[in-house]
Amino acid sequence: MAQQSVLMLGAGFVTKPTLDVLTDAGIAVTVACRTLKTAQDLAGDNKLATPISLDVTNDEALDAEVGKHDLVISLIPYTYHATVIKSAIRKKKNVVTTSYVSPAMMELDQQCKDAGITVMNEIGLDAVKTIDEVHAAGGQITSFLSYCGGLTAPENSDNPLGYKFSWSSRGVLLALRNPAKIIQDGKTIEIASKDLMGTAKPYFIMPGFAFIAYPNRDSSIYAERYHIPEAKTIIRGTLRYQGFAAFIKCLVQMGFLEDTPIEALKSPVAWREATKAILGTASSDPKELEAAITAKVEWESPEDRARILSGLRWIGIFSDEKITPRGNPLDTLCAVLEQKMQFEEGERDMVMLQHKFEITHKDGSKETRTSTLVEYGNEKYSAMAKLVGVTGAVAAKQILDGTLSEKGVLAPMTAKINNPIMKELKEKYGIEMKEKTVL
Numbered sequence: 001m002a003q004q005s006v007l008m009l010g011a012g013f014v015t016k017p018t019l020d021v022l023t024d025a026g027i028a029v030t031v032a033c034r035t036l037k038t039a040q041d042l043a044g045d046n047k048l049a050t051p052i053s054l055d056v057t058n059d060e061a062l063d064a065e066v067g068k069h070d071l072v073i074s075l076i077p078y079t080y081h082a083t084v085i086k087s088a089i090r091k092k093k094n095v096v097t098t099s100y101v102s103p104a105m106m107e108l109d110q111q112c113k114d115a116g117i118t119v120m121n122e123i124g125l126d127a128v129k130t131i132d133e134v135h136a137a138g139g140q141i142t143s144f145l146s147y148c149g150g151l152t153a154p155e156n157s158d159n160p161l162g163y164k165f166s167w168s169s170r171g172v173l174l175a176l177r178n179p180a181k182i183i184q185d186g187k188t189i190e191i192a193s194k195d196l197m198g199t200a201k202p203y204f205i206m207p208g209f210a211f212i213a214y215p216n217r218d219s220s221i222y223a224e225r226y227h228i229p230e231a232k233t234i235i236r237g238t239l240r241y242q243g244f245a246a247f248i249k250c251l252v253q254m255g256f257l258e259d260t261p262i263e264a265l266k267s268p269v270a271w272r273e274a275t276k277a278i279l280g281t282a283s284s285d286p287k288e289l290e291a292a293i294t295a296k297v298e299w300e301s302p303e304d305r306a307r308i309l310s311g312l313r314w315i316g317i318f319s320d321e322k323i324t325p326r327g328n329p330l331d332t333l334c335a336v337l338e339q340k341m342q343f344e345e346g347e348r349d350m351v352m353l354q355h356k357f358e359i360t361h362k363d364g365s366k367e368t369r370t371s372t373l374v375e376y377g378n379e380k381y382s383a384m385a386k387l388v389g390v391t392g393a394v395a396a397k398q399i400l401d402g403t404l405s406e407k408g409v410l411a412p413m414t415a416k417i418n419n420p421i422m423k424e425l426k427e428k429y430g431i432e433m434k435e436k437t438v439l
Contacts, residue, residue, distance in 0.1 A: 001313075002028070002342075003027070003028055004026075004028070004070050004071075004345065005025055005027065005028040005029070005030065005067040005068070005069045005070055005071075005398050006022055006028070006029050006030070006069055006070065006071050006072070006073055006260075006396060007024075007029075007030050007032060007034075007065055007066060007068070007071070007072045007073070008030065008031050008073050008075065009032050009073070009074045009075060009076050009080075009084060010032075010052070010070075010075035010076040011031055011032075011035075011039045011041070011042040011051075011074065012032065012076075012168060013032040013165075013168065013354070013382070014075055014098070014382075014384060014385040014386055014389045014392075015031070015042060015075050015380065015385075015389060016042065016385060016389065017381050017385050017386050017389030017390045017393065018073060018075065018390070018392050018393040018396075019042060019046065019049060019391040021029050021389070021390055021393035021394065021397070022048075022393050022396060022397070022413075023046055023049060025397055026048070027047050027048070027387065027396075027400065028049075028050070029046075029048060029049050029050070029364060030049075030051075030052055030068075030069065030113040031043045031050065031051045031052070032048045032051075032052050032053075032054035033048055033051075033052075033053065033054070033155050034053065034054070034055055035053065035276045036051060036052070036053035036379075039052060040107040041052035042125060043110075043410075047198065047229070048099050049213075051354065052065070052373070054088060056076065056080050056083055057080075057083065057157065059083075061118055061254070062083070062084070063087050063090055063091060064089045065089045066084075066087045066088055066090075066093050067137070068093040069093065069211055070093065070094070070400060071087055071093060071094045071095070071096065071396055071399060071400060072084060072087075072093055072094070072095045072096070072120060073095070073096040073097070073392055073393075073396050074095060074096070074097045074227060074358045075097075075098065075388075075392065076170050077168060077170065077174075078099040078100070078102060078171070080106040081097050081099060081102065081104075081105055081121075082102070082105050082107075082108065084097075084408075085105060085108050085112065085119055086108065086165075086435040087106065087112065088112075088115075088117055088119070089111050089112060089115045090116065092115050092116060092117060092239060092340050092355075093117060094117050094391055094400075095118070095119040095120070095312075096120045096395050096399065096400050097119075097120075097121045097122070098121070098123055098246075098390075098392045099121060100121070100122055100217060101122060101261065101372040101409060101411055105119070105238075105409055106409055107146065108212065108409060108411040109408045112407065112408050112409055113407045113408045114295040116201055116407055117407060118399050118404060118406060118407055118408070118409075118410065119194055119408065119409045120395045120399060120404065120410050120412075120417075121333075121392070121411050122411035122412060123391045123392055123394075123395045123411075123412060123421065125387075127144065127146060127226065127355040128226070128414065128415055128418040129358075129371075129415070129418070129419070129422065130355065130357055130369060130371055130414065130435070131144075131226055131227065131228060132415050134324045134357070134359050137362060138212060138361075139359050139360060139361045139363070140359070140360045140361035141226075141228045141230065141231050141357055141358070141359060142230065142231060142232055142233075142358045142359070142360050143231060143232060143233040143234075143356075144222070144226070144228060144231050144233070144234050144235075144237075144279050144355070144356070144358075144438075145233070145237075145354075145355070145356040146235070146236045146237070146353075146354070146355045146356075146360045147203060147205075147213050147236075147237045147239045147352075147353070147354055148237075148239060148351070148352065149211065149237065149238060149239025149240055149351070149352050149353075150349065150351050150383075150384040151163065151239070151240070151241065151288065151349065151351070151352065152160050152164040152343065152347065152348075153243075153347070153348045153349060153350045153376060153377075154208070154209065154348055154350070156343070156344075156347040157170040157241050157289070157439045158349065159311075159314070159340070159341055160243070160247060160308070160310065160311025160314055160315075161243070161244055161247050161248075161311070161341065162240070162241035162242070162243055162244055162344060163240065163241070163244060163341065164341045164347070164349070164417040165338060165343075166342050166344060167241075167335070169337050169338045169341075170330070170331065170334050172211070173257055173334060173337075174214070174274075175238075175278070175331070176193075176196065176197070176248055176252070176257060177193045177252075177257055178193055178213035178216070178217050179191060179192050179193045179196070179217075179299045180196055180199075180214075180216065180218070180219070180233065181215075181217075181218040181219060181220045182219045182220065182233075182235045183217045183220050183223065183232070183233060183234040183235075183248070183249075183428065184214045184233050184234060184235065185232055186232045186233075187406060188220055189214060190276070191332065194252060194353070196214055196215070197214065197246070197247065197248045197249035197252065198217065198249060199209045199214050199247075200212045200213065200214040200244075200245030200246075201213060201214075202242070203239065205239075205352065205354050205372070208221050211241065211242070211352075211354070212240055212241070212242055212244065212245050213237045213238065213239050213240075214237055214238055214240075215235055215236070215237045215238075215368060216237050216238045217236075219234050219235050219236045219237075221323045222232065222236060225411070225413045226411075226413060232257060233358075239246070239352055243307070244363075245312055246300055246304055247308055248309065249297075249298075249326070250293075250297045250308050250312075251333070253296055253297045253298060254278065254279060254293060254297065255278050255279065255329060256278060256329045256330070256333050257329065257330050258329050259328045259329070259330040259331065260328060260329075261328050262277050262278065262328060262329065263267075263277075264276075264277035265277065265278075265323065265325055265326065265327050265328060265329065265332050266325050266327050266350065267321065267325050268285070268322040268323060268324070269325075270316050270319070270321065270322060270323075271316050271319050271320070271321050271322070271323055271336075272285075272305035272318050272319060272320065273334060274317070274323045274391065275317045275318065276289065276291065277288050277383055278329045279292050279293070279296070280302065282320075286318035286319075287343070289317075289318055289397075290309060290318065290421070293309070293312070294309075297323060299300065300411070305432065306340055310429075312428050314340075315336060315337070315338075315340065315374070316336060321335050323335070323336070324336065324339075340393065343382075348376050348378065348382070348383070349376070349377040349382045349383050349384055350374065350376050350377070350383055351373070351375045351383040351384055351387050352373070352374055353372065353373040353433070354370055354371065354372045354373075355370065355371040356368065356369075356370050357369045357370075357435070359370075366439075367437055367439065368437070368438050368439035369435060369436065369437050369438070370434045370435070370436050370438055371433040371434070371436075372433060372434050372436070373431075373432070373433050373434070375387055375431070386429075386431070387431065390425065390431065391421065391425060391431070394421055394424050394425060394429075397419065397424075398420055398424070403420050404417060404420070404421075414428065
């Protein structure tokens with residue numbers, strides 16, 4: 001049998017475990033990145049890895065590479081996935097992404113089926129097992145909450161946001177601009193992107209963690225996807241440490257998460273000049289900038305205001321330090337956050353994931369069940385890289401060996417797709433959810 005090959009798009013934070021799992025299985029991997037040097041660094045001396053430079057926005061170049069491989073795994077920002085899937089449709093090749101299925105991706109479902117290709121997404125640790133068990137026993141899921149956070153370990157959460165980047169800072173900040181939709185007590189509630197951080201509330205998982213949680217995109221679709229039309233509450237959301245949401249809310253109200261071009265951000269000006277341009281103030285004097293922010297932002301309390309202004313000083317937005325010019329507020333902010341909020345030597349990240357089910361059994365008795373995963377990074381891989389990268393690689397292997405053969409734009413919402421992935425993750429890589437009845 002000819003050696004199988006995978007085109008891996010991206011050479012960022014989560015790609016190393018993907019490369020290792022695939023090449024350990026004897027699969028040849030082409031590591032494609034815009035910057036050849038980044039691809040070369042990731043490929044290293046791995047005999048089965050070939051680094052190349054590739055711009056995914058160039059359809060012709062993308063098609064040429066996609067056509068040479070059995071499968072494409074896209075680990076680049078989710079905004080590019082639809083472009084990659086269109087190329088795979090043209091070339092009749094299978095695709096794996098680890099992102100949520102966006103409407104732009106879902107629109108391609110029929111074309112993927114027509115092309116006879118599998119596009120597997122959202123590979124993570126899913127809630128299907130518990131839901132199937134409850135339904136099989138004649139019970140109902142009346143409420144489903146699912147919260148996940150890719151965080152720094154608590155002892156390393158030592159900056160004003162309590163957060164460090166283990167993946168693309170742009171991806172993290174872009175996700176904060178998404179509107180959200182949830183089902184709560186039988187009502188569908190829509191949340192505008194500007195209000196998202198205002199909905200963040202403390203969320204209890206274990207006494208040792210001070211989490212806040214807020215909804216992530218459209219949770220309402222999971223009533224159908226998980227086959228739980230009976231659920232009166234469905235919320236999928238994000239976990240962060242306390243203080244994060246108030247800080248982000250301030251950045252949103254200041255205009256720092258906008259990606260509209262601003263002329264002043266195209267050259268390396270002092271940060272206070274950049275802040276003046278973003279805020280639209282007359283002066284770049286730090287005191288006047290602080291006064292403008294104080295007037296513009298809705299503060300939760302005087303203590304909150306003092307904490308956040310101190311954090312903004314720490315970022316350096318009132319200083320004479322030069323910006324890394326990226327042309328717009330969002331990307332210029334990303335550049336400085338990536339410098340200041342990286343993991344230091346010896347620090348580790350943490351992923352916390354919990355599904356919480358309110359169950360009504362066939363006999364009318366009620367139960368609250370949780371399914372929880374806590375994973376810490378180690379010297380080899382970050383927790384986020386391991387969970388995203390290994391699961392993506394396992395899905396790719398199962399498509400290549402025929403275990404996973406359904407066509408179209410898929411997510412692991414059925415036992416048929418989910419169980420083989422979960423089994424391999426547990427048996428080979430020690431990745432599993434722990435179930436508990438809490439009530």
